[in-house]
Amino acid sequence: EPEVTQTPSHQVTQMGQEVILRCVPISNHLYFYWYRQILGQKVEFLVSFYNNEISEKSEIFDDQFSVERPDGSNFTLKIRSTKLEDSAMYFCASSVEGAGTGANVLTFGAGSRLTVL
Amino acid sequence: KQEVTQIPAALSVPEGENLVLNCSFTDSAIYNLQWFRQDPGKGLTSLLLIQSSQREQTSGRLNASLDKSSGRSTLYIAASQPGDSATYLCAVPNQAGTALIFGKGTTLSVSS
Numbered sequence: 571e572p573e574v575t576q577t578p579s580h581q582v583t584q585m586g587q588e589v590i591l592r593c594v595p596i597s598n599h600l601y602f603y604w605y606r607q608i609l610g611q612k613v614e615f616l617v618s619f620y621n622n623e624i625s626e627k628s629e630i631f632d633d634q635f636s637v638e639r640p641d642g643s644n645f646t647l648k649i650r651s652t653k654l655e656d657s658a659m660y661f662c663a664s665s666v667e668g669a670g671t672g673a674n675v676l677t678f679g680a681g682s683r684l685t686v687l
Numbered sequence: 688k689q690e691v692t693q694i695p696a697a698l699s700v701p702e703g704e705n706l707v708l709n710c711s712f713t714d715s716a717i718y719n720l721q722w723f724r725q726d727p728g729k730g731l732t733s734l735l736l737i738q739s740s741q742r743e744q745t746s747g748r749l750n751a752s753l754d755k756s757s758g759r760s761t762l763y764i765a766a767s768q769p770g771d772s773a774t775y776l777c778a779v780p781n782q783a784g785t786a787l788i789f790g791k792g793t794t795l796s797v798s799s
Contacts, residue, residue: 603786613731613789626785657773661730669792670718670784671740678723 574597574679574685578661582685586651591682592643593662603663603676604637606630613661618669619645625668652686659683689714689781693790700767701798707763708793710777715758718784722751722762723776725792731776735762767797 575594583589595602604616613669617627617637624637634656636648645664649656667674690713700706710720719738723731735744735751737760743752764771767769774794778787 605789612791613772613778615786615788618785622786625782626783628786658796659728663731668780668784670780672740673736675717675721675733675736676778676787677733678731683728 572677574662574664574677574684576660576679578585578682580683580685581681582601583652585654585686589649589652589684590658591647591649591660593647593664593679594643594644595662595664596677597643599664599666599677601625601665601668602637602639603665603669604647605661605663605678606658607661607681608655608658616647616660620668631659649684652684654686657684657686689717689779689788690752691777691779691788691790693793694777695793696791697794697796699796702747702768704767705763705765706767706795706798707777708764708777708795709789710760710762712758712760712777712779712788714779714782715755716782717755718777719780720751720753720760721778721787722760723774723778723789725772730768734775744775749785764795767795769797771795772797 602619663678722734737753748765774792776792
């Protein structure tokens with residue numbers, strides 16, 4: 571069964587460092603998403619991406635964050651200067667159609683755990 | 688702004704019991720509702736998706752119902768097993784249909 575692949579599975583970084591989290595969505599999917607989950611808290615939406623541009627971003631997704639689809643397969647989340655509060659599990663997801671489409675299922679990756687020291 | 692609430696926050700049952708997890712959402716103009724399972728420290732696995740035109744969906748021992756007008760969904764788990772122990776998340780699209788909004792989840796523990 572097709573799956574969304576995320577790397578790295580765990581990254582430890584020092585505060586102020588730049589981090590890039592990588593995702594390989596399912597090949598025929600056109601919509602891509604990043605979510606985060608701080609330990610013990612709910613899954614929070616960060617950003618959605620379609621047709622090489624951001625379609626929506628949450629208030630969490632400030633200027634420290636950026637997303638890119640550098641080639642035909644990868645989808646990346648960059649955090650420019652990490653803070654302690656960026657420590658979380660980051661999930662990538664993809665779907666064939668938009669989240670609001672009737673039968674559309676979002677498929678999530680296993681996540682990248684980011685620890686900022 | 689769409690908000691999703693799940694009750695109870697946690698539930699412990701003995702093996703074999705039937706149980707119901709509840710989800711409510713504030714904006715009933717949704718196209719679908721999705722239930723996910725999350726094991727500790729792991730990703731999200733889609734369990735069931737109900738389209739707005741449907742009232743329920745079934746997959747094995749799982750049955751999810753949707754009442755759009757009242758802004759509620761339930762996930763029914765029949766004959767629970769220890770392997771069902773996980774956090775169950777409910778999610779609906781935001782108003783623009785550009786993202787899913789999640790509830791905090793119900794953490795289920797099934798003892799043998």
